[in-house]
Amino acid sequence: xxxxxxxxxxxxxxxxxxxxxxxxxxxxxxxxxxxxxxxxxxxxxxxxxxxxxxxxxxxxxxxxxxxxxxxxxxxxxxxxxxxxxxxxxxxxxxxxxxxxxxxxxxxxxxxxxxxxxxxxxxxxxxxxxxxxxxxxxxxxxxxxxxxxxxxxxxxxxxxxxxxxxxxxxxxxxxxxxxxxxxxxxxxxxxxxxxxxxxxxxxxxxxxxxxxxxxxxxxxxxxxxxxxxxxxxxxxxxxxxxxxxxxxxxxxxxxxxxxxxxxxxxxxxxxxxxxxxxxxxxxxxxxxxxxxxxxxxxxxxxxxxxxxxxxxxxxxxxxxxxxxxxxxxxxxxxxxxxxxxxxxxxxxxxxxxxxxxxxxxxxxxxxxxxxxxxxxxxxxxxxxxxxxxxxxxxxxxxxxxxxxxxxxxxxxxxxxxxxxxxxxxxxxxxxxxxxxxxxxxxxxxxxxxxxxxxxxxxxxxxxxxxxxxxxxxxxxxxxxxxxxxxxxxxx
Numbered sequence: 001x002x003x004x005x006x007x008x009x010x011x012x013x014x015x016x017x018x019x020x021x022x023x024x025x026x027x028x029x030x031x032x033x034x035x036x037x038x039x040x041x042x043x044x045x046x047x048x049x050x051x052x053x054x055x056x057x058x059x060x061x062x063x064x065x066x067x068x069x070x071x072x073x074x075x076x077x078x079x080x081x082x083x084x085x086x087x088x089x090x091x092x093x094x095x096x097x098x099x100x101x102x103x104x105x106x107x108x109x110x111x112x113x114x115x116x117x118x119x120x121x122x123x124x125x126x127x128x129x130x131x132x133x134x135x136x137x138x139x140x141x142x143x144x145x146x147x148x149x150x151x152x153x154x155x156x157x158x159x160x161x162x163x164x165x166x167x168x169x170x171x172x173x174x175x176x177x178x179x180x181x182x183x184x185x186x187x188x189x190x191x192x193x194x195x196x197x198x199x200x201x202x203x204x205x206x207x208x209x210x211x212x213x214x215x216x217x218x219x220x221x222x223x224x225x226x227x228x229x230x231x232x233x234x235x236x237x238x239x240x241x242x243x244x245x246x247x248x249x250x251x252x253x254x255x256x257x258x259x260x261x262x263x264x265x266x267x268x269x270x271x272x273x274x275x276x277x278x279x280x281x282x283x284x285x286x287x288x289x290x291x292x293x294x295x296x297x298x299x300x301x302x303x304x305x306x307x308x309x310x311x312x313x314x315x316x317x318x319x320x321x322x323x324x325x326x327x328x329x330x331x332x333x334x335x336x337x338x339x340x341x342x343x344x345x346x347x348x349x350x351x352x353x354x355x356x357x358x359x360x361x362x363x364x365x366x367x368x369x370x371x372x373x374x375x376x377x378x379x380x381x382x383x384x385x386x387x388x389x390x391x392x393x394x395x396x397x398x399x400x401x402x403x404x405x406x407x408x409x410x411x412x413x414x415x416x417x418x419x420x421x422x423x424x425x426x427x428x429x430x431x432x433x434x435x436x437x438x439x440x441x442x443x444x445x446x447x448x449x450x451x452x453x454x455x456x457x458x459x460x461x462x463x464x465x466x467x468x469x470x471x472x473x474x475x476x477x478x479x480x481x482x483x484x485x486x487x488x489x490x
Contacts, residue, residue, distance in 0.1 A: 018391035054080035068397030090341035129187030131155035145270025198280030294339035
């Protein structure tokens, strides 16, 4: 440290704060005795030589978040035993009982470190076919020595597109016109097929408005790829479930039922004999691969768990998981916690729609909390996620600090307008409180009133600021996309 200049010492403090920020996010896990980075099925289909490897050697590199930090250890096999891979995501374990039969139920989500980042800064795929916000989720049951698991994945729509923050609630997605999408698209699904077998894409984005081009392009590319191992299913989540018609999610579950039965699940008996293997996977996505995606994954996982528990003899013939009140509560809360963990890691707030995941129905309080989380996401995505993205890139080694670098990227001068925006947000929040006190008689009218005028007040100040003092010809609610927020919540 003595050889650093004063400016470099200041920069070093910032870099250390970035690393601390990444490590302060919940969801880092490690084990010195068990390989957390692999599913039960992958571990069961390995050679004796693989089993003898150190945890560092055998770990799936997609899910080793400290891989860059361990690079010097990786080059020296004699010290591998001192290197422990760290996974990022979510793990919950519960000891449960149904019909007096005790079993362990686990939920594990592994977040990929390839193309990792935050919501609006990382979308689509990279040239190697790695998708943004890719998460592998495994549901595991242990009962009397037998083990069963069901695996699903989620990941950003796998071609080249972006959605950079621009003060709108929902920035318009932009599909790149200067690259060959099929190369990365093909690489993505080639790797997915190698890892998981057959693929059923469950695309939950809107089939109108700004999300429509993404859905159309996705469907077109699957057809152009013409791979019999990949099937495409589109389901407009918001349209189908509008006006609180959440029962209509069963339409999608029923549509996927035959494919799910064909894929089956992984099961190994108490003697270590493989009884069944999962032959394919559901790859779900919405825009963020968070809220809508988690709801659907929890429904598919419940259907698989129903079959597993019946086969293991935990559930009697004709019994359903939904009828087991104690376990159902554990199940719903665990999946809601999984949603919150994934959302905080990618979007900076808890997930939306978790009231449905926890209770099986939409509630007024759930809508209010969704509105709050949406506004917090809006602020973070526009004003603080740049730091989060830089911190992740530094931690993963995507950016390396160079002592001899003539100019640090930390010293890019900020415009005074950028520094004024947090003050504007305080004013806008005050307007929201005032509007809440003056709003209508019904809760829906109140929510719409607050969201509209609160956001409009922020938008008015922000746009005037950026337009040099003139707000003429600006339609505030349309610019900010307030209608889109209200539509998403209701």
